[in-house]
Amino acid sequence: MKNFIFILLFFIPLNTYGQMPHSMGYGRHSMKHRGQGTRFFIRHLEQAAKGLNLSKTQIKKIQALNLNFEKKEIQVLKNMEIMKLDLKKLLLEKNVDLKKVRAQLVKLSMQHVEKRMLGIEHRINVEKILTGDQKMKLKLFFNSRRHRHGHSMRP
Numbered sequence: 001m002k003n004f005i006f007i008l009l010f011f012i013p014l015n016t017y018g019q020m021p022h023s024m025g026y027g028r029h030s031m032k033h034r035g036q037g038t039r040f041f042i043r044h045l046e047q048a049a050k051g052l053n054l055s056k057t058q059i060k061k062i063q064a065l066n067l068n069f070e071k072k073e074i075q076v077l078k079n080m081e082i083m084k085l086d087l088k089k090l091l092l093e094k095n096v097d098l099k100k101v102r103a104q105l106v107k108l109s110m111q112h113v114e115k116r117m118l119g120i121e122h123r124i125n126v127e128k129i130l131t132g133d134q135k136m137k138l139k140l141f142f143n144s145r146r147h148r149h150g151h152s153m154r155p
Contacts, residue, residue: 040142041126042066051141052134061129069122073115080111 041048041062049059087104090096127135 041122042070048138052130052137054130054134058129062126065122065125065129069118072118076111076115076118080108080115083108083111 045059045062045066048054048062054062083104087101087108090101090104127138130138
């Protein structure tokens with residue numbers, strides 16, 4: 001009987017983890033669609049150029065924005081990894097100082113904010129390059145994608 005309860009206690013949480021609703025941010029594939037608005041112009045610039053009838057000048061400007069965004073994002077991600085290691089070091093100390101841990105978590109969370117802000121800035125800068133008609137086409141495209149997937153891609 002004890003073995004059965006023990007198995008249930010560990011099997012149920014592990015089994016249901018991947019089945020939580022993606023809209024809540026849980027599960028194996030929850031990060032799959034995050035950042036698609038920003039990443040769309042990075043991953044699918046050729047498709048966007050055709051669909052939105054982008055000029056060569058617009059494409060070059062967007063490519064420059066993409067490169068700048070990716071460089072900044074890599075730096076933020078690098079900072080986050082270093083901060084995670086510093087946090088791990090704090091947690092491995094014999095006497096864990098919770099004030100230091102909290103301060104490190106705050107620093108780490110600010111890097112998350114910085115990463116999100118980079119994405120928002122990138123989207124706004126790309127939209128500045130687009131004409132009103134192109135912005136409307138892009139908005140319709142993303143709305144149709146959200147509808148097709150049955151959920152909003154934004155939190």
